[in-house]
């Protein structure tokens with residue numbers, strides 16, 4: 001994604017330990033916000049390459065992490081971009097990354113999954129099927145968004161919990177990653193929507 005600049009960490013474990021020590025608030029989730037995950041990278045690429053998917057539309061990036069996908073939507077000309085994540089530390093990463101690119105996205109720390117999806121034109125979600133609990137919660141919510149007329153676009157490297165049915169592949173990208181994060185240096189990632 002040469003079109004966007006991100007503040008990124010080199011390795012997960014050392015940063016995670018540093019953050020736990022620095023904040024001293026007990027067990028924290030992994031610092032997802034310090035990495036560009038495979039699904040997010042591919043979805044950001046897709047949105048930048050096809051700006052018509054978001055241009056002048058209202059966009060919500062669910063599970064934004066670093067803000068990468070939200071920033072891609074802003075760069076592609078979205079009318080408004082909400083970047084939502086449960087982790088409050090994402091706010092710092094999203095704000096720093098937005099500033100680095102001269103873009104505006106509105107971060108919101110929230111768990112939206114227990115209520116009906118908000119009325120937005122486009123819902124983007126990069127790499128949200130990464131564990132059983134999140135996948136079980138996010139799938140019906142994304143399906144509800146699709147059913148109410150929202151364009152739902154997902155980026156996923158075919159993780160174990162990605163649903164096997166009901167999704168249509170719109171594109172595929174070979175995405176660079178690190179052995180530290182994913183055990184490989186390149187992975188094929190799908191862009192999907194509900195069929």
Ligand SMILES: C[S@@+](CC[C@H](N)C(=O)[O-])C[C@H]1O[C@@H](n2cnc3c(N)ncnc32)[C@H](O)[C@@H]1O
Pocket residue numbers: 029032033035036037038039040041062063064065066067068069084085086087110111112113125126127128130134
């Ligand atoms: C693998 S990261 C993906 C981040 C980003 N989309 C990307 O592709 O780089 C998963 C993200 O999901 C967030 N998350 C987990 N549960 C969530 C929920 N209920 N609502 C919003 N975000 C959530 C985590 O905090 C984390 O930032």
